[in-house]
Amino acid sequence: MLALLFADQAFAASSLTSPEQLFRLRIASGLKQLRLPLKEEMAERPLFRRCKHTTKGVQMSEEAALADTTLRPQMTNLGSITGMELPTGPYTF
């Protein structure tokens, strides 16, 4: 998921562009968390998006979500390959 967020440059902090930076961030002493806000326009954008055909060829859509009928079986399959006991799906994380 982090890879997808970085690929979309979704973090509100514009200097946060690599996972190395992310892992170097520290929580201020006295506090228990440091929130990582996302850009506002990203809030509505689906994480997994479908492809669309354009004049330039096949591209990733900005707004159209990947169909559940595509995503769910692929995730279940992935879960079964990696040895998960219970079925995995989009909302099991």
Place this chain on the structure above:
Amino acid sequence: MPDTQAAYRGLKPQTALMRAASGMSRTIDPRRPRRLTLAQQAEVDRHPEVRLLRRRLNLLLQTFQEQKRSIASTKGTPLYDHYRQAYQAHRNLKRRHEKALLTEVKERYKKEQPVIDIQRQLKGLPVAEQERRQAAEYVFVERAQAIDALFTFATSSTQEECQRRAAAINALVALCKKQESQGFRRRKVDNKVKEEQTSSSVFVPPI
């Protein structure tokens, strides 16, 4: 993995939750069955209920042949409806049986393979392995890199772990930017060839 927290605090153990949390195995066993073998599929075909429905379907197909008509040409007629109904009934039942059999095969593997492996080790026999598959080839080097970074065991060093994760994330981001050509469907013929090549001498469920 017992719910020691609950035991210590005198609470009712959250068995289901613990099972789910510990549900991931620590390794990916390539010998683990993921699909039914051709022989197992044939076993489903031999099931009396499935055979019955298949016979019914065949009879209807025969009718089409006798009338020298294609199936599509009869759309709208009762014959077509009967055909569709028979087709769906057969397919649904067959799928149901296949799914049940696969679940059973997986459960049996989970229970019996470790025992087999342990017995073999204690008797000094080599652990049965599948013939080494061809190393997978990937179209994109980014994919190979991502897989390398993802499927390594975590070390106990936090720094190394962070590095590994960062490497995996970067590899995946690079992969995101790549685009594959249209995917292809593997044909049944290819599946059969693949099965003959990889002999699985480990777990042969009694058929």
